[in-house]
């Protein structure tokens with residue numbers, strides 16, 4: 095059914111709310127749970143419900159939904175209206191969930207952490223969170239238009255039509271929203287610039303390239319609530335006088351492309367995209383462009399070149415995109431999460447938005463929390479939340495017996511911060527000041543088995559591959575840095591390497607053409623700044639983290655060893671010996687220092703010792 | 709020389725505007741598992757673009773290939789989370805098991821082994837993706853048992 099006026103949309107929503115909701119079973123369809131097999135769980139649940147011919151008896155739903163967050167304990171299932179939160183669900187649990195929860199509304203106790211408090215809000219992982227961007231995850235089926243309307247979708251667009259373009263834009267300009275794509279640039283300044291720019295047509299772009307390796311916030315959003323991005327873009331187009339938009343989606347995310355495509359088609363059918371939206375005479379067309387697998391295409395000018403059908407090579411920004419961007423026309427580019435904030439801000443007003451988060455850093459931010467913490471997953475926190483809350487409460491701290499070493503944020507453009515960063519508020523300015531960067535929200539926790547020189551080598555290697563080669567500093571310096579880091583991590587390091595790297599890296603930051611090169615030194619500079627001792631040890635051929643091959647020997651602490659034999663099992667060269675109930679020993683002659691045993695020991699009794707010559 | 713029978717069908721599925729270049733190349737890549745030179749020539753004339761521009765774009769993007777890829781794509785994730793959790797060991801184990809190196813395609817054309825910088829399932833690192841299916845928490849030992857590899 096096509097909706098032909100804002101009033102029609104309101105009536106439609108009321109009719110949806112009037113219909114009985116019944117029992118719903120939401121199976122997490124986020125990237126983590128899908129990889130853990132939630133599709134199979136979902137199909138089993140559907141099958142069990144179907145087998146019992148429930149459709150004839152009660153109103154119920156079994157659906158996939160957006161990322162529920164606690165990927166570590168997936169596949170996850172949330173049941174509404176009770177809010178029961180089931181963890182590590184398998185298809186074998188399906189009959190019981192259907193019989194008890196779907197048919198009788200009763201809890202399946204063995205699937206929850208605490209039967210007394212079976213809702214996810216009571217878990218330490220969720221308690222500090224404020225799920226605004228993720229509010230529909232666990233309440234709606236991603237591509238379902240009716241669900242979107244029932245949960246308040248398109249109310250903001252209707253309000254924008256009432257307010258008119260200028261007042262709508264002002265709401266965003268006054269909100270203090272900062273771009274969620276990396277730099278934290280004030281969104282309002284861009285809106286104002288585009289509003290005042292001359293020339294037409296104008297273009298509205300969403301950046302869903304999510305190039306940072308080790309991050310999945312944008313993917314989860316595009317797959318979990320595609321309509322919220324589309325509504326944000328539509329409001330932007332209305333406020334800023336555009337009629338054509340593009341969403342640029344990362345090549346590796348075929349499901350995101352599919353969900354967005356379906357949502358766009360659905361919105362067109364319902365009269366919320368295309369010609370004469372809601373009968374107001376306003377036209378807005380939206381297309382998806384699938385990337386080609388190049389990190390640099392996340393950079394604004396490269397992204398525009400890529401949409402134009404050229405190589406994604408950045409240009410120098412003498413002129414802002416808001417004056418001459420896509421096809422030299424006024425253009426605004428924002429991250430998909432930034433766009434998803436727009437409906438919230440327009441609907442609730444700038445003061446409401448500023449009441450969340452920290453001064454100069456209003457609102458929430460979605461982070462993907464991965465690496466060596468107990469609870470990996472997707473979290474949404476008010477900006478300004480303490481890093482320690484994130485690591486120790488939400489993340490549950492590092493694994494038992496290990497020590498926190500660093501938190502990495504901002505992907506290849508960001509940096510590694512040490513333990514002292516735990517007391518920092520997590521916001522754009524504090525992270526930048528400390529030498530890292532918020533980036534798009536990927537946070538990677540590292541413990542004492544992670545080697546900081548290896549991390550710098552990893553990111554530098556990544557950037558060597560991804561540098562487009564246009565400007566000399568980036569093209570020439572990165573391979574040189576990579577070679578030095580390669581030497582340092584393979585025992586060929588030399589005295590003075592650290593100082594040389596540090597001084598040259600600073601030069602790169604000031605001379606590169608685009609953001610990729612300008613920030614490419616951050617991983618090196620931040621690790622040298624906070625972990626210089628580790629670098630110096632690598633110059634001498636020692637890796638204390640037991641990560642770099644041939645740069646240490648594993649040593650088993652005979653006091654701490656409980657003779658469980660885990661290391662023996664993990665060793666690929668049978669270099670560990672020991673009788674039953676006796677502490678284990680490493681045979682130095684057979685050891686290839688692969689690090690397997692260090693990771694395998696449940697009592698952290700194995701350490702990386704300096705080799706005699708190092 | 710591949711059978712380019714369905715090429716015109718692919719081309720006609722999108723308007724002949726230069727902006728469609730990347731999208732059309734991706735369709736051709738999906739169909740033939742690489743970009744045959746003949747197809748690129750046809751594409752250039754369809755979009756009225758110089759051949760040099762078409763080849764430049766073909767060479768720039770990692771998702772596009774000028775040599776045929778295997779029927780099945782096995783991708784080791786080398787994103788940050790997977791790197792930390794031992795992606796290199798997974799890569800080594802896969803190379804040994806499949807008897808091809810990273811970036812290579814088996815002689816029979818059945819399999820290609822590639823790396824990818826994150827598939828968004830980092831919470832389950834280290835991750836291997838076979839075609840569009842993602843497998844999490846892999847180890848050098850359990851990698852041999854992945855259903856699609858055997």
Ligand SMILES: Cc1cc2nc3c(=O)[nH]c(=O)nc-3n(C[C@H](O)[C@H](O)[C@H](O)COP(=O)(O)O)c2cc1C
Pocket residue numbers: 272273274275276277278279281301302303304305306389390391392393394395427428429430432534608609610
């Ligand atoms: C090398 C490089 C890669 C980038 N990758 C992304 C990306 O994947 N996603 C993104 O939203 N922004 C990325 N950016 C930032 C964009 O250039 C741009 O600033 C951003 O999309 C603007 O949106 P925002 O104001 O909502 O943050 C990247 C920048 C650089 C220099």
Ligand code: FES
Pocket residue numbers: 307308309785786787788789790791825826827828829830831833834835
């Ligand atoms: S780093 Fe491997 S899936 Fe993200």
